[in-house]
Amino acid sequence: MSLTLRKLSRGAIRQLVEAIERNPEAEPWEIEVENILLDGIGASHLYETGSALLLAHDDGQIVGAALHYSDDRLPGAQYIAIVLVDHRYRRLGYGRSLLQAVVTYALGRSGRSYAVWIVHPENAVMLRLSGDLGEALGVDGVTGYVQFVYP
Amino acid sequence: MVSDLARNRREVVDAARREPVRIRDADGTMLVLTTEAQAIDHALLLSYFEIYIRASIEHAHDAPSPALLGPVSYISDWTKQQRQMFLDDFLEALSEANRTHTATPVTAFIDYFAPKPGRVSPLVDPEVLSRLGDALAAR
Numbered sequence: 272m273s274l275t276l277r278k279l280s281r282g283a284i285r286q287l288v289e290a291i292e293r294n295p296e297a298e299p300w301e302i303e304v305e306n307i308l309l310d311g312i313g314a315s316h317l318y319e320t321g322s323a324l325l326l327a328h329d330d331g332q333i334v335g336a337a338l339h340y341s342d343d344r345l346p347g348a349q350y351i352a353i354v355l356v357d358h359r360y361r362r363l364g365y366g367r368s369l370l371q372a373v374v375t376y377a378l379g380r381s382g383r384s385y386a387v388w389i390v391h392p393e394n395a396v397m398l399r400l401s402g403d404l405g406e407a408l409g410v411d412g413v414t415g416y417v418q419f420v421y422p
Numbered sequence: 423m424v425s426d427l428a429r430n431r432r433e434v435v436d437a438a439r440r441e442p443v444r445i446r447d448a449d450g451t452m453l454v455l456t457t458e459a460q461a462i463d464h465a466l467l468l469s470y471f472e473i474y475i476r477a478s479i480e481h482a483h484d485a486p487s488p489a490l491l492g493p494v495s496y497i498s499d500w501t502k503q504q505r506q507m508f509l510d511d512f513l514e515a516l517s518e519a520n521r522t523h524t525a526t527p528v529t530a531f532i533d534y535f536a537p538k539p540g541r542v543s544p545l546v547d548p549e550v551l552s553r554l555g556d557a558l559a560a561r
Contacts, residue, residue, distance in 0.1 A: 281431060318503070318504040318507040318508065319504065321445055342555075343550050344548065344551045344552045344554070344555040345554060345555045345558065346555065346559075347558075348558060349552075350551065352545050352546055353545065356534075368544050370540065381442070387554055387558055387559065389544070389545065389550065389554060406556060408554070408557040408561060411544075411550055411553050411554070411559045412552070413549070413553070414544045414547075416544055416550065418553075418554050418558075420558060420561065
């Protein structure tokens with residue numbers, strides 16, 4: 272496994288969304304990425320310096336996607352909003368590699384001290400990977416999502 | 423004088439189904455025959471150009487008017503830099519639409535950034551991020 276990240280240009284993101292909307296057989300993970308970005312908040316962050324939508328490639332094949340950005344509510348930190356592995360490539364170790372890669376990428380590009388993210392309480396795999404890489408900060412009192420920070 | 427439509431009705435209609443065709447009426451008037459869908463799409467594309475111009479004008483103001491921005495009112499509280507990047511991409515979408523003779527690229531672009539009430543994922547919910555920030559500060 273040799274995972275590389277490629278930052279999508281804004282134009283490429285728009286084309287990706289158009290392609291998904293036109294294709295009734297779009298992959299479920301593509302629709303998942305689109306749904307998260309389409310809420311308007313995630314999308315507006317794409318215009319901010321230090322934010323990026325990344326596609327993870329292995330040997331030319333797209334295996335996942337990630338989105339990170341900065342937010343005024345998170346001083347000194349980069350927020351990892353999406354870490355998503357194509358369902359066809361799950362259980363192969365890509366999730367761990369992708370989480371590590373996007374955290375490293377986000378901190379390296381932003382110069383910020385911390386990377387933070389939240390995980391659904393029932394996502395056992397991501398909870399384990401997040402605990403291995405970072406440190407649990409606590410649990411969001413309203414949603415139950417588990418909060419993580421690195422380093 | 424016999425009109426193009428009267429002379430070659432089948433061929434003219436078949437061609438108009440594919441793309442707009444110019445035909446000459448019996449009195450010499452030039453007409454354009456097109457499908458209803460293409461006419462609606464063309465009108466929609468024209469309205470998008472108007473929205474782009476309006477957004478460009480509002481962008482120059484310190485406090486853009488959401489009412490005047492209409493379908494793209496959501497950019498009114500964005501930073502000036504974000505709005506400029508939005509307009510750059512808007513123009514790119516318009517160019518693509520003009521090139522492909524369909525309003526779809528612009529429709530997708532405007533919808534892409536529009537807030538979707540009730541669809542805010544906790545992953546990008548400002549309140550969730552505020553509490554995450556509090557937890558980080560308390561660490």
